Structure formats: structure tokens, C-alpha cells
Amino acid sequence: LTSKDACLTLDWIGDAQTGCLRLLDQTLLPTKVVTIDCHDVETVWEAIRNLRVRGAPAIGVAAAYGCVIAARSGPQGLKRGADLLRTSRPTAVNLFWAIDRMEAAARCAADITPDAFAGLLLEEARALHEADRAESLAMGRLGADLIHDGDSILTHCNAGGLATSEHGTALAVIFAAHEQGKSIRVYADETRPLLQGARLTAWELAQRHIPVTLICDNMAAHVMKQGKIHRVIVGADRIAANGDAANKIGTYGVAVLASAHGIPF
Amino acid sequence: LTSKDACLTLDWIGDAQTGCLRLLDQTLLPTKVVTIDCHDVETVWEAIRNLRVRGAPAIGVAAAYGCVIAARSGPQGLKRGADLLRTSRPTAVNLFWAIDRMEAAARCAADITPDAFAGLLLEEARALHEADRAESLAMGRLGADLIHDGDSILTHCNAGGLATSEHGTALAVIFAAHEQGKSIRVYADETRPLLQGARLTAWELAQRHIPVTLICDNMAAHVMKQGKIHRVIVGADRIAANGDAANKIGTYGVAVLASAHGIPF
Numbered sequence: 001l002t003s004k005d006a007c008l009t010l011d012w013i014g015d016a017q018t019g020c021l022r023l024l025d026q027t028l029l030p031t032k033v034v035t036i037d038c039h040d041v042e043t044v045w046e047a048i049r050n051l052r053v054r055g056a057p058a059i060g061v062a063a064a065y066g067c068v069i070a071a072r073s074g075p076q077g078l079k080r081g082a083d084l085l086r087t088s089r090p091t092a093v094n095l096f097w098a099i100d101r102m103e104a105a106a107r108c109a110a111d112i113t114p115d116a117f118a119g120l121l122l123e124e125a126r127a128l129h130e131a132d133r134a135e136s137l138a139m140g141r142l143g144a145d146l147i148h149d150g151d152s153i154l155t156h157c158n159a160g161g162l163a164t165s166e167h168g169t170a171l172a173v174i175f176a177a178h179e180q181g182k183s184i185r186v187y188a189d190e191t192r193p194l195l196q197g198a199r200l201t202a203w204e205l206a207q208r209h210i211p212v213t214l215i216c217d218n219m220a221a222h223v224m225k226q227g228k229i230h231r232v233i234v235g236a237d238r239i240a241a242n243g244d245a246a247n248k249i250g251t252y253g254v255a256v257l258a259s260a261h262g263i264p265f
Numbered sequence: 266l267t268s269k270d271a272c273l274t275l276d277w278i279g280d281a282q283t284g285c286l287r288l289l290d291q292t293l294l295p296t297k298v299v300t301i302d303c304h305d306v307e308t309v310w311e312a313i314r315n316l317r318v319r320g321a322p323a324i325g326v327a328a329a330y331g332c333v334i335a336a337r338s339g340p341q342g343l344k345r346g347a348d349l350l351r352t353s354r355p356t357a358v359n360l361f362w363a364i365d366r367m368e369a370a371a372r373c374a375a376d377i378t379p380d381a382f383a384g385l386l387l388e389e390a391r392a393l394h395e396a397d398r399a400e401s402l403a404m405g406r407l408g409a410d411l412i413h414d415g416d417s418i419l420t421h422c423n424a425g426g427l428a429t430s431e432h433g434t435a436l437a438v439i440f441a442a443h444e445q446g447k448s449i450r451v452y453a454d455e456t457r458p459l460l461q462g463a464r465l466t467a468w469e470l471a472q473r474h475i476p477v478t479l480i481c482d483n484m485a486a487h488v489m490k491q492g493k494i495h496r497v498i499v500g501a502d503r504i505a506a507n508g509d510a511a512n513k514i515g516t517y518g519v520a521v522l523a524s525a526h527g528i529p530f
Contacts, residue, residue, distance in 0.1 A: 156483075189483070190457070191483070192455070192457060192481040192482065192483060193481050216457040216458050216482065216514065216515070217457065217481065217482045217483035218421075218454070218456070218457060218482035218483070218514055218515025218518055218519075219514055219515065219518075220518060221515075221517050221518030221521055222514060222515075222517055222518065225517060249481065249483055249484055249487060250481070250483025250484065250486075250487075252486050252487055252490060253483055253484075253485060253486030253487065253518075253522060254483075256486055256521070256522055256525050257518060257521055257522070259525075260521050260524075260525060
């Protein structure tokens with residue numbers, strides 16, 4: 001895999017009528033790089049349910065493409081598929097947001113053929129996919145200014161290209177800083193219980209040749225105390241209007257520890 | 266296993282000349298309860314080296330009994346055995362302390378038969394073992410006053426009967442409070458990377474029918490924030506005269522988090 005391929009979390013292959021959603025099976029990383037071609041909604045449901053695709057933005061895009069498959073059976077098929085997909089990961093806000101958006105697009109399409117219906121939904125899903133990619137890229141470029149040459153950065157869980165369509169959110173910032181030629185090192189919390197930091201974040205960084213040190217979650221305070229961490233950057237499942245953020249278990253603890261050590265979070 | 270048997274970390278079986286050190290192989294817990302009979306110093310060395318016996322006090326007692334086995338070959342044998350045992354776990358202060366004490370006892374024994382020499386060292390090891398047991402018991406009784414009825418207590422790593430001759434240090438306090446009839450609940454950090462909390466602490470508490478909730482290390486801050494933790498109690502590999510303590514990785518982070526949440530540590 002090249003570093004670019006490595007971040008190809010998911011994509012639509014082919015046309016609206018016969019194509020499929022291709023997903024990288026993240027449960028097998030880092031030891032196996034295997035993709036799954038989803039030709040029916042149940043396969044998309046299973047992939048979201050079992051975290052083969054995970055990360056708030058990526059789940060939303062996967063669900064949108066799942067709606068395209070469902071729409072091949074017309075508006076009733078879309079409704080059944082959307083209802084099923086909503087049960088795949090009830091805590092993922094992007095899931096509901098993306099499905100709602102697909103259904104809203106469908107409502108604007110009256111009296112068209114099933115083929116045209118699926119085609120219209122594929123257009124919507126592609127737009128959503130492209131917007132996610134552009135947002136990740138913009139986030140990376142904006143955030144990169146916060147990273148200084150020589151910085152060591154702690155991150156928790158995975159907010160990289162594997163959590164979005166491409167680039168990522170928290171890791172997009174690190175990728176962008178690296179591409180600007182800044183010399184940086186990342187400390188990646190392994191992130192128990194499912195080890196997304198160990199399996200995904202460390203792998204993504206290694207793919208891009210960015211120096212990474214994998215640590216147990218409970219080591220974060222110690223490396224902070226040693227002065228090895230200059231800033232902390234993590235993703236968020238959701239950020240509320242007042243600034244509160246929801247994210248992977250352990251994020252709050254990292255924030256408290258960063259505060260106690262005077263480290264920007 | 267009864268709860269009493271479950272804490273029989275190690276013991277000397279038989280007399281000084283033909284007996285052996287019997288150890289519970291802690292690497293196999295909680296799925297298998299297997300003991301190892303150590304008839305030579307190399308087996309004791311391997312057991313300490315590979316954490317079959319671990320916990321500062323237990324390592325000290327195991328090394329003392331290892332010296333008894335070595336002393337069967339006289340003072341020269343004791344020297345060779347002691348030198349070997351010192352290399353088993355260079356970070357364990359109790360290891361050196363116990364071996365030094367055994368060698369000091371040996372120096373007081375001039376011109377006696379090899380049998381008498383080993384017998385004298387067994388007496389010394391038994392005294393050290395008994396003192397450790399008594400100290401654990403006393404620590405538990407003294408500490409139990411700090412635990413109130415209805416308390417939920419967070420602990421990290423294993424400082425139970427498995428880390429000492431019996432009773433434990435941090436867990437001795439919890440055991441004593443439980444025996445006083447106080448209703449308590451323990452949150453046990455799983456303690457990566459070697460999972461002593463998950464494999465040993467949760468097991469010891471379950472053996473004694475004390476309610477225990479196993480959590481990932483990174484969940485500690487969250488349960489503190491939820492108000493579920495009333496106090497934190499952990500063991501220590503060593504405590505310096507100024508109050509500084511050395512203990513398992515992650516202990517410092519738990520202390521910082523407890524402080525941030527106003528929880529006695």
C-alpha cells in the first residue's frame with residue numbers, strides 16, 4: 001500500500017445501478033488489509049455494526065452509500081434500508097444526519113424511474129462524500145498552524161483517514177503539519193478496549209513515515225510529566241454549541257491530565 | 266479454591282534439606298490455578314523473572330526461600346544463588362533487601378554443618394515471611410478505618426494477597442473493611458500492559474465475594490467525574506522518606522485525576 005491508498009477508507013465503485021460500496025475492513029488492521037464490497041444494505045449494516053467501518057464521518061458516508069443501494073428498489077426500498085441502517089450504530093450522530101440528508105434528497109425526486117432515483121441518490125452521496133473530504137482537508141490545513149516544528153503530540157483513539165473519507169480530523173492536522181515539512185513526533189494512546197490507537201492510528205502514521213510511539217493509555221500522564229508532550233489533539237464524535245465534546249472513552253481523562261500539566265489540548 | 270487458599274501466593278513445603286518453595290503461577294490466573302514447586306534456585310529465578318510471582322513483598326519472600334535452597338550447598342552455594350537471584354528483577358527493591366538479610370544471617374553462622382546452615386537460613390526466611398504476613402494484616406487493620414460503609418474504591422494494578430505472602434497491602438485494607446461488615450465496591454483498573462488488575466485484583470476480590478467492577482485504565486477519570494469513586498488506594502513498590510512513591514505505570518495519572526476530582530488518594 002502507498003500512503004495514499006492506505007487512507008482509502010471507503011469508496012463507491014461503478015454506477016448507481018450495479019455498483020457497490022467498497023470498504024477497508026478496519027477490524028483486520030494492521031495485520032491484514034482486506035476490502036469488502038457491499039452489494040446489499042445488510043452488508044453495509046453489518047460493517048457499521050461490527051466496526052469494520054468506524055469514525056463518525058466515515059460512518060455517515062458509508063450509510064449514505066448504503067442508501068443508494070437501498071434506493072434501487074425505489075422509495076419504499078430506500079425507506080426500509082434507511083430504517084435498517086439507523087439501527088446499526090445508534091450512538092453515531094453522523095449516521096442519522098447522513099440518512100436524513102439522503103431521504104430529504106429523495107423527497108425532491110417525484111415521478112422518476114427507479115434507475116434515475118438511484119442515480120440521483122448516488123449524486124447526493126457523492127456530494128456528501130466530497131464535502132467530507134474537503135472538510136477534512138480544510139481542517140488539517142487550518143489546524144497545522146497550531147503545530148510547531150519539533151512538537152511531540154499526544155492523540156487518543158483514531159481520528160485519521162480511517163475515521164473519515166480521507167485525511168481525517170485530528171490526524172489531518174498532523175498530516176498537514178508533516179507535509180509542511182515540520183518535524184513532529186506522535187504519542188498514540190493504544191485506546192482500550194478496542195485498541196483503535198494501536199491498530200489504526202499507529203498504522204496510519206507509520207504508513208506516512210511520521211515518527212510514532214505507541215503507549216498504553218495509562219502512560220499518558222507519565223510522558224506528560226516528563227515534558228515529552230507539547231500538545232494534545234483528538235477527534236470528536238460531536239461538539240455541542242457550548243463547546244462540550246463527546247468522544248471515545250478516555251478523552252476526558254487525557255484532557256484533565258493535559259490541563260494539570262499546562263499542555264494545550 | 267476457598268478464599269483463604271486463593272491468597273496462598275507462596276509457601277515453603279517440607280524441611281530445609283529436602284523441601285521446596287511452592288508458588289502460585291500468577292501468569293496463568295485467572296483461567297488456571299497452577300502451583301510450581303521450586304527445588305532449585307534457577308526455577309525460583311525463572312519464576313521471579315517471568316512474573317509467575319510478582320509484587321514487591323512476595324518477590325522478597327520468594328527470594329529468601331530461594332536462598333534456603335542455595336544454602337544447601339554451603340556458604341559458597343548461597344553466594345552463587347544470591348548473585349543469580351539478584352539478576353532476576355533488578356527493579357524490585359525488596360528482592361535485594363531480602364537477599365541481603367539472608368546473607369547477613371548466614372554470616373553469623375560460622376563452622377556449622379551444611380544441614381544446619383540451610384536450617385538456619387530457613388528459620389530466617391520463615392521469620393521474614395511471617396513478618397510480611399503480620400505487616401500486611403496490620404496495614405489492613407489500620408487502613409480499614411479510612412474506608413466508610415458504602416464507599417466505592419478505585420485501585421490500580423494488584424496489591425493484594427497475590428503481591429505479598431497473604432492479605433496484601435492496598436487490598437488488605439479493603440479486605441479488612443469488608444470483614445468489618447462495611448458494604449464496599451471496588452473499581453479495578455485493568456492495568457495495561459500486563460493486566461494485573463483484570464487478571465489478579467478482580468479475581469482476588471471475586472474470590473472474597475467483594476463487589477468489583479473491572480474498567481479500562483482510561484475509564485478512571487470518567488467514573489471519578491460521575492461521582493462513583495470515594496477514594497483511591499494503591500500499593501507501592503517503594504515509598505521514599507519524603508513521601509514520594511514508586512509504583513506501576515499509571516499510578517501517577519490516577520493520582521493526578523483523583524486530585525483534580527477532590528478524591529482522597
